[in-house]
Amino acid sequence: MSEEELQHLIRASQKGDLQSFRALHARFVGRTYGVCLRLLADAQKAEDACQETFIKVWQQLHRFRGDSSFSTWLHSIATRTAIDLLRKERKLHLVDAGEADDYPDSPAPEPCEDLEKAIASLPARARAVFVLFALEGYTHPEISKLLGIAEGSSKAHYHRARQLLQERFRE
Template sequence: MAEAHERVLIEAAQAGDLDAFEVLVRRHQGRVYRLALRMLASASDAEDVAQETFVQAWRSIGRFRGSSSLGTWLYRIATNRCLDILAAHRPTETLDAELGGRDADPVTTLAQRERLRSVVAGLHALSGEQRAALVLREFEGLRYDRIAEVLGITVPAVKGRIHRARLALLATLGEHR
């Protein structure tokens, strides 16, 4: 039912209905933003990527044929933009904001911050391609076949990237202990 309704919205957007496209944006903006945030570790860069993703999607919606889901198509646009940013520079902000404002004892908060810093450092040590595959699998919960669609590679290549990313992340986390 939801897929059929989304198809109707896509067709309306392809016919130029901005209101229908806005409904699609509201449905997918949270996931696109979270993907970008996890890949870039920068809230401002993630907001920019999310906005750019939907601008590009609006411009290209007429070419969307539905061979993959709209979510997969949007993830691909966002992932490609994130990879462009990662190739151009390293993000400067961290995910420390996720821990702010919690009512936990200072020792627990400090330990959480240190773990988060270690994970962020480990993610930054990965290549953009490895980071994209790992984030899509571990944080977004995508299946290997969907990751392959998003990244435009084969399923065995996805598995290889994720395996190498996990090994590199474990090595980095071991160094930060």
């Protein structure tokens, strides 16, 4: 999709054209879901956050002025939505490590799966900072504004996440 086509869809959606909004949704739903999944580490919660994100986008589309790219604006809404869900939950529902012994015939996980599980096992705030910085390319000042924490705290959470991941892979 060209930038011109994207701008046309955005303008039409801002005027209430549902078909244009559906096209925007189709274009960006995959990446939006991916962001939510990496932050929430739960497929169902990620689907819920993704859906909530697009509801918010539809409701707030008139506020999009184009100061940043549409994908950046959408990404920030998705990130805030997922983080808000994390705040509400305050609990991580992770698989108990002892349960893995119940499945001795399971194939060995792929390295990518190991990394995804390791990231999912991080404490919620450290995981959010790690995903935003290392995977999504946000800077620490941007993360601090997005999460409502000090820039130094963002750096500390990132450092802690890296330490925990390194420890996990040394085992």
